[in-house]
Amino acid sequence: MTFSQQVKQELCRLEIRRECCALAQLYGMLLFSRSFCQDGQVFSTESRQIADYFAQLMAGTAGTVVTIRTDFHKKSGDTGRFTVLVEDEGQRELITERFGLRLPGLSPLFLEKECCPASFFRGIFLLYGSITNPEREYHLELAAPSAYMAEEVFLLGKTAGIQWKISRRKGGFILYVKESEQIEDFLTWIGATKSTLKLMDIKIIKEMRNKVNRATNCETANLDKTVDASRAQVADIAYIKERCGLSYLDEELRPLAELRLQNPECSLRELAEMLNPPLSRSGVNHRLQRIRQAAERLRAERKDERK
Numbered sequence: 001m002t003f004s005q006q007v008k009q010e011l012c013r014l015e016i017r018r019e020c021c022a023l024a025q026l027y028g029m030l031l032f033s034r035s036f037c038q039d040g041q042v043f044s045t046e047s048r049q050i051a052d053y054f055a056q057l058m059a060g061t062a063g064t065v066v067t068i069r070t071d072f073h074k075k076s077g078d079t080g081r082f083t084v085l086v087e088d089e090g091q092r093e094l095i096t097e098r099f100g101l102r103l104p105g106l107s108p109l110f111l112e113k114e115c116c117p118a119s120f121f122r123g124i125f126l127l128y129g130s131i132t133n134p135e136r137e138y139h140l141e142l143a144a145p146s147a148y149m150a151e152e153v154f155l156l157g158k159t160a161g162i163q164w165k166i167s168r169r170k171g172g173f174i175l176y177v178k179e180s181e182q183i184e185d186f187l188t189w190i191g192a193t194k195s196t197l198k199l200m201d202i203k204i205i206k207e208m209r210n211k212v213n214r215a216t217n218c219e220t221a222n223l224d225k226t227v228d229a230s231r232a233q234v235a236d237i238a239y240i241k242e243r244c245g246l247s248y249l250d251e252e253l254r255p256l257a258e259l260r261l262q263n264p265e266c267s268l269r270e271l272a273e274m275l276n277p278p279l280s281r282s283g284v285n286h287r288l289q290r291i292r293q294a295a296e297r298l299r300a301e302r303k304d305e306r307k
């Protein structure tokens with residue numbers, strides 16, 4: 001089940017306590033339908049649960065019987081989509097009148113009480129909304145039937161602190177939010193508190209994972225530094241060996257030079273432990289600096305010879 005489906009399932013199980021809120025929810029559901037006023041189709045969904053939920057709400061709140069038409073997949077024969085419609089023209093007209101669906105703008109009748117806008121948005125989200133899996137990205141959207149309706153709902157959301165953005169898509173308009181805090185606020189507001197907690201949980205895990213990744217990047221950077229240093233040391237030792245042999249180095253430095261040539265991948269600490277007798281890390285570092293100085297001395301001599 002997708003995260004979006006989980007949120008909707010939670011919302012379908014929510015008990016609506018007040019009559020005014022049930023009407024506000026139904027109002028949102030009908031208002032955002034693209035074609036209810038023309039052909040009676042309210043929406044189409046893959047979820048039997050949402051289709052049934054709407055049918056019950058229509059019956060209980062408005063006394064209207066809806067039809068749920070099942071479309072089967074041509075190949076598999078499985079149930080694919082459920083199309084929800086009010087077939088009876090008389091009933092459809094009654095609903096249109098009662099909810100003022102032909103009026104321009106939002107009807108204050110269903111939204112004036114403080115408790116109702118949340119239900120209105122819950123209805124819209126259930127039928128025309130979706131949320132992306134928060135493990136991937138933060139994105140919640142509502143598909144509005146027109147630019148005008150998108151604007152109206154944008155303003156209503158603003159009063160509740162939801163800062164929608166609007167964009168155009170395939171003959172419709174989308175209201176969306178991309179900030180995780182905004183999504184959390186919206187889900188809590190419309191009553192999906194469990195889903196909000198789940199989203200916050202996912203967010204924490206994501207942030208921790210990022211932290212771990214950053215730490216690993218840091219270690220990689222250190223590793224790169226070690227590799228670069230070793231490369232320079234090996235170049236110095238190889239140069240000395242080529243010019244005049246490792247006997248050029250004194251007895252303290254020679255075993256370390258040999259070890260480094262044989263083990264270019266080892267850290268200073270590992271080199272220190274391999275020496276006989278073992279040395280401290282800083283001791284190794286000090287001797288490697290002396291080897292570098294020896295190599296530089298030889299390079300400088302060569303330069304002088306060439307002059």
Ligand SMILES: [Zn+2]
Nearest residue numbers: 020021115116
């Ligand atoms: Zn209410």
